[in-house]
Amino acid sequence: ETGVTQTPRHLVMGMTNKKSLKCEQHLGHNAMYWYKQSAKKPLELMFVYSLEERVENNSVPSRFSPECPNSSHLFLHLHTLQPEDSALYLCASSQYTWRDEQFFGPGTRLTVL
Amino acid sequence: KQEVTQIPAALSVPEGENLVLNCSFTDSAIYNLQWFRQDPGKGLTSLLLIQSSQREQTSGRLNASLDKSSGRSTLYIAASQPGDSATYLCAVSGAGSYQLTFGKGTKLSVIP
Numbered sequence: 001e002t003g004v005t006q007t008p009r010h011l012v013m014g015m016t017n018k019k020s021l022k023c024e025q026h027l028g029h030n031a032m033y034w035y036k037q038s039a040k041k042p043l044e045l046m047f048v049y050s051l052e053e054r055v056e057n058n059s060v061p062s063r064f065s066p067e068c069p070n071s072s073h074l075f076l077h078l079h080t081l082q083p084e085d086s087a088l089y090l091c092a093s094s095q096y097t098w099r100d101e102q103f104f105g106p107g108t109r110l111t112v113l
Numbered sequence: 114k115q116e117v118t119q120i121p122a123a124l125s126v127p128e129g130e131n132l133v134l135n136c137s138f139t140d141s142a143i144y145n146l147q148w149f150r151q152d153p154g155k156g157l158t159s160l161l162l163i164q165s166s167q168r169e170q171t172s173g174r175l176n177a178s179l180d181k182s183s184g185r186s187t188l189y190i191a192a193s194q195p196g197d198s199a200t201y202l203c204a205v206s207g208a209g210s211y212q213l214t215f216g217k218g219t220k221l222s223v224i225p
Binding site: 004006040043045048088090092098099101104105106107 | 117144145147149154155156157158159162202204206212213214215216217
């Protein structure tokens with residue numbers, strides 16, 4: 001595997017389910033990101049893990065919970081989501097910080113029923 | 114708060130034509146600017162990154178320019194091909210911010 005991979009590629013879940021999205025980067029990078037892409041809106045940064053520091057967008061609801069066990073893996077844990085959370089969730093990585101070129105995974109298309 | 118605008122929202126051109134995509138940003142205190150390509154339902158592919166101290170970057174048929182003082186960048190695509198059809202996104206990294214700020218993109222269709 002090369003680059004940034006994400007699993008699953010598609011996910012359908014009910015509002016009471018708990019699921020997790022996984023991201024793995026094979027680029028030797030030290031920073032990883034979660035983005036949300038909704039229809040007709042710009043990409044929205046959700047979380048950043050950069051050099052072991054976590055930064056989050058304060059507008060992200062607590063039903064989204066990130067986990068970064070090491071510099072190569074990033075998870076997004078989902079629970080009690082709402083239909084408006086349906087979107088494409090993109091993971092990205094960069095060498096050290098948000099100032100470096102970012103490389104994106106293919107995304108997980110999430111549908112909340 | 115940084116805002117990024119991309120005009121036009123959609124563009125359709127015949128194959129072989131040269132074209133320019135525009136990006137503007139409100140806060141000129143940027144660290145760098147990045148152009149991405151996104152195919153339908155897919156992730157983003159990085160095309161070019163321009164540091165704030167640079168004026169342009171080139172990769173193959175693509176040339177991106179940056180005028181930081183006026184808050185503008187352009188992406189020039191030479192001799193367009195149907196395979197260039199995609200949405201092109203512009204994003205800026207703010208000097209005082211921890212994130213990239215994205216525009217909504219320009220959807221390009223190159224007609225054979």
